[in-house]
Amino acid sequence: MLQQLPTKEAKTQRLISELAKLNLNLPARVSLPLRPEATHHVVRIPHTSAAVLNSKDKVPYIIYVEVVECDHVQTTSVPNKILENTLRQTRSEENVSQMATAAETITVPIRELVEVMGGYGSDMFEYFKILLLQGLIAARKHMDSLVPIVEIMQTGSQLPCFNKGPSTIKSLRDRFHMNLTEEQLQLLVENMVEGSIHSLTTKLYDNFQYLTNGIL
Numbered sequence: 233m234l235q236q237l238p239t240k241e242a243k244t245q246r247l248i249s250e251l252a253k254l255n256l257n258l259p260a261r262v263s264l265p266l267r268p269e270a271t272h273h274v275v276r277i278p279h280t281s282a283a284v285l286n287s288k289d290k291v292p293y294i295i296y297v298e299v300v301e302c303d304h305v306q307t308t309s310v311p312n313k314i315l316e317n318t319l320r321q322t323r324s325e326e327n328v329s330q331m332a333t334a335a336e337t338i339t340v341p342i343r344e345l346v347e348v349m350g351g352y353g354s355d356m357f358e359y360f361k362i363l364l365l366q367g368l369i370a371a372r373k374h375m376d377s378l379v380p381i382v383e384i385m386q387t388g389s390q391l392p393c394f395n396k397g398p399s400t401i402k403s404l405r406d407r408f409h410m411n412l413t414e415e416q417l418q419l420l421v422e423n424m425v426e427g428s429i430h431s432l433t434t435k436l437y438d439n440f441q442y443l444t445n446g447i448l
Contacts (some may be wrong), residue, residue: 234284234292243284247293251279259313263305264297270305274368283362285355294359346429365421367407375408 234243255277263270276298284293304310349356371378383401384392394400409417 240284240286243293244282246283247282247295248279251277251282251295255279259300259311261305261310264299271303273305273308273310274302275300277309277334283359285431286358294355352429361421361425364425367418367420368421369414372408372410375405375410379404 233247237243237246258277259273260274263272274297278296278298282295298408300311302447311396345360346352346357351357353445379401381403386400396403409420412420
């Protein structure tokens with residue numbers, strides 16, 4: 233079905249559309265053929281996270297499937313359907329907590345992340361950049377809601393991130409790049425990733441890891 237479409241963008245849109253139709257019938261008494269005996273129910277396929285890959289012969293596309301473990305796929309009750317809005321709100325609350333913790337603990341340089349993704353130019357590396365672009369586009373839609381929250385937080389705060397006064401909010405607005413088209417945003421993401429890979433701080437961190445832990 234996807235092979236008949238002329239462009240990667242058209243294939244991706246069709247893939248997302250078909251997965252959205254599947255979601256209408258989930259959760260269901262179905263499972264993935266991972267083991268001889270199924271021990272889970274498929275509850276959702278996040279269709280907007282799907283992507284068509286370049287290596288069409290081996291792996292034509294990538295999708296994510298959310299499952300719930302069960303004793304037996306045919307006898308265990310199928311879980312109730314979770315509405316998208318409810319799921320999004322729950323995940324947003326969880327993500328706020330996770331991001332606050334992650335901000336203090338993540339120290340892995342981007343070069344190591346690239347290696348985990350299969351190396352520079354791999355399908356997963358290209359998909360990583362697609363997700364960065366999608367995240368930036370999504371964040372821009374909510375700029376007018378996010379900035380006032382930060383302005384409230386800044387009032388009377390002694391945190392170092394707010395010590396530049398009004399220029400702090402201006403810098404925050406600038407990071408949404410509202411003046412750029414989506415095509416220009418894509419180029420920006422490309423440059424940001426390239427800059428991170430080849431930055432001086434990344435090289436210094438790599439050298440530190442090598443000297444202290446023997447990691448090259």
